[in-house]
Amino acid sequence: MVDPDIITGYNIQNFDFPYLINRANHLKVSDFTFLGRQKDIRSVIKESMFQSKQMGKRENKVINIEGRVQFDLLQVGLVFNVTKVRPLFRLSHRESDNSPLLNVFSAIYIDQSIVTFMRLKVG
Secondary structure, eight states, rough: OOOSSSEEEHHHIIIIIIHHHHHHHTHHHHTTTTSSTTSSSSEEEEEEEEEETEEEEEEEEOOTTOOOEEHHHHHHHHHTTTTGGGGGGGGOOOTTTTOOHHHHHHHHHHOOOOOHHHHHHHH
């Protein structure tokens, strides 16, 4: 059995967790939504909105997972705006400047683009 302190991923707050919780509810898997350490508190999806002149209007989902840290790399990238430091992390001479933020993160954390990384894993 796995009991992590930190759950990390890319866009886990706005995609992965909501998808998993909604899918479990649809399939009537009643005990799946107790994702935190406190087993009597159900994890639920709440909508939140953030607006600023710098970042514009952002709608997010917030999922309570009591006793665990959610470390969403997409949220970190939006806060620190890693696209501004993008030239420091060129992936290849053929890469366009329109690469998705996920490619920027994969370049920083695994030192190669996610496309190259997936080719290495598959092929």
